[in-house]
Amino acid sequence: MSKQTIIELKGIAKQYVMGSESFYALDHIDLDIYLNDYIAIVGSSGSGKSTLMNLLGCLDYPTNGEYKLKGTDVATLDENHLAGIRNQEIGFIFQNFNLLPRASALQNVMQPLIYRGLPLAERKRRAENALTMVGLQDRMTHVPNQLSGGQRQRVAIARALVTEPAILLADEPTGNLDSTTTIEIMALFDQLHADGQTLIIVTHEQEIAERCHRVVTLKDGHLMSDQLNQPQASSPSLEVNAGV
Amino acid sequence: MQVSSVKFKLVEGTRSAGQSIFAHGFRSFLTTLGIIIGVASVIAVVSVVQGFSANITQQFDGMGTNVINIESFTPRKERLQGVRAKLTYNDYLQIKYKIAGISNVTPTVRMWGSNAGITYRGQTSSSMIVGTASTYQKLNTVYPERGRFFNASDDQSRRRVAVLGPSIMSKLDIKGDPIGQHVGVSGEWFKVIGIAEKRGKLFGFDQDDFILLPFSTTRALLGGAEEPDIIISFQVNEPSQLDQVKQQVKNLLRRNHKLDQDANDDFEIATADQMLDTFDKIIGSTTLVLGGIVGISLLVGGIGIMNIMLVSVTERTREIGIQKALGATRFDILLQFLIEAVFLCLLGGLLGLILGFGAGSLISNLTGLPSATVPLWAVILSFGFSAGIGLIFGIIPAAKAANLDPIDALRYE
Ligand SMILES: Nc1ncnc2c1ncn2[C@@H]1O[C@H](COP(=O)(O)OP(=O)(O)OP(=O)(O)O)[C@@H](O)[C@H]1O
Ligand SMILES: [Mg+2]
Numbered sequence: 001m002s003k004q005t006i007i008e009l010k011g012i013a014k015q016y017v018m019g020s021e022s023f024y025a026l027d028h029i030d031l032d033i034y035l036n037d038y039i040a041i042v043g044s045s046g047s048g049k050s051t052l053m054n055l056l057g058c059l060d061y062p063t064n065g066e067y068k069l070k071g072t073d074v075a076t077l078d079e080n081h082l083a084g085i086r087n088q089e090i091g092f093i094f095q096n097f098n099l100l101p102r103a104s105a106l107q108n109v110m111q112p113l114i115y116r117g118l119p120l121a122e123r124k125r126r127a128e129n130a131l132t133m134v135g136l137q138d139r140m141t142h143v144p145n146q147l148s149g150g151q152r153q154r155v156a157i158a159r160a161l162v163t164e165p166a167i168l169l170a171d172e173p174t175g176n177l178d179s180t181t182t183i184e185i186m187a188l189f190d191q192l193h194a195d196g197q198t199l200i201i202v203t204h205e206q207e208i209a210e211r212c213h214r215v216v217t218l219k220d221g222h223l224m225s226d227q228l229n230q231p232q233a234s235s236p237s238l239e240v241n242a243g244v
Numbered sequence: 245m246q247v248s249s250v251k252f253k254l255v256e257g258t259r260s261a262g263q264s265i266f267a268h269g270f271r272s273f274l275t276t277l278g279i280i281i282g283v284a285s286v287i288a289v290v291s292v293v294q295g296f297s298a299n300i301t302q303q304f305d306g307m308g309t310n311v312i313n314i315e316s317f318t319p320r321k322e323r324l325q326g327v328r329a330k331l332t333y334n335d336y337l338q339i340k341y342k343i344a345g346i347s348n349v350t351p352t353v354r355m356w357g358s359n360a361g362i363t364y365r366g367q368t369s370s371s372m373i374v375g376t377a378s379t380y381q382k383l384n385t386v387y388p389e390r391g392r393f394f395n396a397s398d399d400q401s402r403r404r405v406a407v408l409g410p411s412i413m414s415k416l417d418i419k420g421d422p423i424g425q426h427v428g429v430s431g432e433w434f435k436v437i438g439i440a441e442k443r444g445k446l447f448g449f450d451q452d453d454f455i456l457l458p459f460s461t462t463r464a465l466l467g468g469a470e471e472p473d474i475i476i477s478f479q480v481n482e483p484s485q486l487d488q489v490k491q492q493v494k495n496l497l498r499r500n501h502k503l504d505q506d507a508n509d510d511f512e513i514a515t516a517d518q519m520l521d522t523f524d525k526i527i528g529s530t531t532l533v534l535g536g537i538v539g540i541s542l543l544v545g546g547i548g549i550m551n552i553m554l555v556s557v558t559e560r561t562r563e564i565g566i567q568k569a570l571g572a573t574r575f576d577i578l579l580q581f582l583i584e585a586v587f588l589c590l591l592g593g594l595l596g597l598i599l600g601f602g603a604g605s606l607i608s609n610l611t612g613l614p615s616a617t618v619p620l621w622a623v624i625l626s627f628g629f630s631a632g633i634g635l636i637f638g639i640i641p642a643a644k645a646a647n648l649d650p651i652d653a654l655r656y657e
Contacts, residue, residue, distance in 0.1 A: 054651055057569070059568075059569055059650045059651045059654065060650075060651040079573065079574055080573050080574070080575075083568065083571050083572060083573040083574075083576075084571065084573075086568070086569055086570065086571045086650075087570065087571020088571070092569055094569075094654075098562070098565075098566045098569065098654065099566075100563055100566055100567075101563070102263075102264070102267055102563075111567070111570050112570040112571055114256050115570060115571035115572050115573070115576060116571070117249060117252055159570070163571075
């Protein structure tokens with residue numbers, strides 16, 4: 001099986017300095033991600049999952065280490081290139097949705113397509129498709145505070161998918177969804193993976209981690225384990241202690 | 245960067261600026277209030293001044309640009325000593341017959357004061373009495389609204405005929421057709437043969453409050469006691485000879501008045517052009533001073549815009565972070581906020597324009613000044629200035645927004 005590397009992390013560290021104290025939210029992590037990977041990132045709260053996602057999404061910069069995206073060292077890119085990567089390569093689903101509060105669901109989903117230079121009609125067509133895909137075809141004109149938590153989550157998912165990114169980064173994408181919707185969304189992710197999409201999903205939920213093909217576990221900024229899942233089989237090492 | 249992509253960004257920027265301005269309608273209004281007031285005051289002032297000046301220019305035009313007016317002139321000092329310079333009928337004759345290349349030479353005498361009452365059926369009016377020749381009509385292009393102007397024969401035969409300014413009609417309470425009726429001037433009866441066109445008010449001065457009588461009749465009326473001081477007006481046939489004619493008239497009058505070599509002229513020769521020039525200068529400097537004051541108020545308005553835009557950038561930090569996470573470049577964000585500032589200022593400019601014109605019209609109506617007009621240059625200048633203010637004062641907030649770090653902006657609470 002030939003695997004094409006899409007992301008290479010070497011000795012990635014993120015250090016936060018607060019006054020006299022400093023600590024590593026990510027402590028020198030090495031990780032390779034391949035094309036069409038379906039990865040769950042698990043770990044207790046505060047273990048650095050979101051920090052890692054922000055680095056992968058080119059929203060934040062590592063203190064140390066090298067991040068290569070499709071062979072290019074991200075550190076060498078200027079702001080405009082990074083903006084291009086965020087727009088073209090990355091679809092980011094935030095833990096707290098990060099929807100534009102004054103824009104309707106449709107406008108939110110259309111937003112990234114503006115930076116791609118697509119004309120209005122085309123933006124609208126694609127955004128409507130994406131919203132239909134997540135089951136929100138009858139909520140397009142609602143602004144975020146007229147939507148339930150689960151609906152906002154789905155708008156965020158539609159917005160990440162609408163650009164057909166190379167890599168989909170999802171930080172707790174099902175955290176606000178009921179079990180039925182969770183199953184629907186996971187079915188959607190499965191489908192995307194089957195179509196060749198690379199997905200990286202942060203989750204607390206064991207069922208979701210089990211569904212992924214590879215599970216990366218973080219603890220206090222360290223990479224504890226990186227295992228391939230046996231489909232339909234659960235491994236004790238993947239138990240997530242949600243209480244901590 | 246490609247032109248098409250900049251154009252696309254401008255269109256999208258304008259769209260989003262419009263959305264965000266109208267989403268906070270009242271706040272946007274308050275933000276741009278300084279600009280609204282600034283532009284409104286420019287337009288109000290300019291429209292009044294321009295309306296005024298257009299009206300005056302029109303009057304001078306009516307007078308003809310190659311018309312020369314000569315009036316007697318007594319310096320202040322001599323006037324205090326009781327000396328009074330005078331232009332006489334003889335001066336008029338000399339000019340008329342000795343100067344070549346001029347026409348419609350017109351003597352005019354004005355009567356004021358208590359003996360100058362005009363009466364009609366018990367009503368009295370102290371309107372200005374103007375005695376002038378029939379050429380006055382051609383020189384000043386006045387047309388009778390009704391009836392006719394007097395002709396050379398009226399003048400020669402000292403007929404007691406009069407042309408009334410329209411204001412006198414109401415002052416004397418003349419009812420029915422005034423033509424053919426008689427009004428009394430200094431105890432003599434004059435037959436009304438015409439009513440002059442209405443000219444309106446200038447500097448609050450009613451220009452229609454006069455009675456025109458033939459010159460010779462007026463002279464007789466004044467009696468032989470003293471030669472009246474007259475005004476001599478004429479038209480120069482060739483505008484290019486204006487200066488030459490002026491010089492000839494000057495020499496002639498100086499000789500006539502037996503002035504020494506070093507004595508000052510005891511008369512003033514004025515052309516309509518000259519008066520227009522002086523007037524234009526006054527209007528110009530007034531406009532400049534007012535413009536300066538208004539410029540300062542626009543500056544203050546601009547600072548207001550900058551202030552609110554800075555607050556708005558801070559308030560929208562998270563939104564900016566989200567936009568950046570979705571792929572917005574620095575330029576996208578910069579443009580978005582700049583367009584918003586310019587858009588806001590232009591809207592303010594538009595509102596100010598409407599408001600200012602309204603205020604100008606109101607002022608003109610209330611004070612009886614000529615109606616306000618807004619020249620195109622003032623409109624363009626206001627919009628240009630507004631847009632400029634938006635650009636200049638929008639750049640700092642826009643740069644602040646554009647330079648936000650995506651992750652910091654996303655984390656901003
Ligand atoms: N800007 C920051 N400054 C200082 N410390 C930070 C900052 N951002 C994150 N941290 C710290 O880094 C650690 C990792 O945070 P991170 O958000 O990655 O956790 P997480 O694994 O996503 O947790 P959760 O499951 O609760 O979302 C935490 O201890 C957090 O307090
Ligand atoms: Mg997190």
